[in-house]
Amino acid sequence: MRLPIIMFAVALLLVACNGQSTQKENSMKKNEPVTEENNSDLVEQEDEQIPETNVEEEKEDKKVEAPEVEVVAPEYKMNAVFALEPVKDANPKVVLLTIDDAPDKYALEMAKTLKELHAPAIFFVNGHFINSPEKEAILKKIYDLGFEIGNHTFSHANLTTLSPEEQKEEILSVNDKVEEITGERPKFFRAPFGANTDVSKQIATEENMLVMNWTYGYDWEKDYMSKDAIADIMVNTELLGNGANLLMHDREWTNGGLKQIVKGLRDKGFETLDPKLIETPQ
Template structure:
């Protein structure tokens, strides 16, 4: 019995020694396969879960701020706090992945390829440096989420305190958003590093005559590969072709929500309006006129609005009535504006709004060819003389009978609208409404005639 045990032990040791003494080619391939097959999938799943929790927190915050008692901010057992704690735990779980990547980086660095005819030092240095860099990015995300937790708790407590006012809310949101933006920068860097690891891994595989893999999933791609429930969340609303109201795609989607849209951007006030909405954590569509973004300054302003996280829509080049133009001119008005938008932000718009809400057969056709959903609006007042003053405008936008589930609110790039915007947002939230993220609006539906 003892002899069998010793024999088994010797075989185990021999196998371990042989494994440790494997060729640098085999060890490099094994390391790459572990990273691509285990480490990266675990990483992208964890980060995507964090992003999903962020989206959930935004909705919870809007619901909580609409409750005059602010109970959720006072109760550390509320869903707000639970979400915050779950995000922190997820972020902390990245440490194990971070350790694996550091270990892989050291392994790549330790392999001796002097006698290899296929591998060279540069290949392994690239893999080592990128793995180590990715580990550093994860460490930054973990640290950033701890800062976010402290900041959000402080913010929630300040809202629940006696004497909390609008200034406390906006300053708190701005502080929290600043930290979230830093996390977003890390996510961008991580996506780049994932692509680099795949590229360097494929270089090694090609050198060794192995089959290369497809693209390593980015965070955004991982999101689209999730369950059917997540896919539904990406098309939670559609545009009603008759009324231009925004209606839920199914019974699971929040119906008590409205859409904010801002036309004639970016003229004099759009960037400031975008910053205000960003601080309030409220999404919107900025419908753009091509004439405002032909200059370098206009392109820069549009990029700033887009970089703040806002959807960009097409509002034609010159703001002409579509029914008064030839089909050729309609095409130029719309297509040229989409070209300028793409030049500024790197993507073509998904939504089209005709000036004055007046479409033509040609404008509908061109928008369809450009894969844009056509929408008008359900109400707006800021062009009327009686409402070209901030307090009057805020009052009518919040208290009109037209404020209802799925309302599509029209505003413009105007100074009085920019001034009224905070009161409009908080007034609508006080009535129990949340704001629809345009990213959740399906490309189906919309005005068709």
């Protein structure tokens, strides 16, 4: 009987010693100086206790939401003779105002006149007219007034006389420049003299631009180079009809007669069409 009792006592003694040893080690660790080795252990322990932060959520909170762009459903489409037709039940008695060769000398004044009259229009620009900081600023003002900016090539060359590469440069350089100035690429393309080519049409398609000629225009003809003459013919021509696409230019006499033209068209019951309502390639 004595042998089992002695063994049991020895076992109890060993357990007690181990417990004291563990407590002593823990106490020493608390009091020992922080070294590079044991500091890393402490950092690891602290990292385990700190909940992870969702970095992506923080980024989302800081991100500024871009303003929503209102998508306007098209209400008109251009037909084979470049007039505008209602897609569904929109008002058929409309005319589209367009100003070519901008911004030469009078485009900004014309834009201000149209703005006062609440008359939308497309300003078709030539690249050589926006090759200085002053002209860039004028185009930006026209755009900021709410007008659509169209592409009328860089140098107003007849595209049928140019190589495919030259045509590409004439068109794309203007799109790039307009985008640089306004932040938006043109949605409309008008070839000088209305002389389109297979190449220019293909480029326009690739750039999501609507190729647009016109229904009538007169201000380059000698007989109409006065404000009264141009105002009279633009309103009283037999070519005026529903959806007419009116061609005008950045010229002194057209600028002078512009208010009469808009008022005369409205007196005949025509509404000036907002280009943003025209269906364009997507």
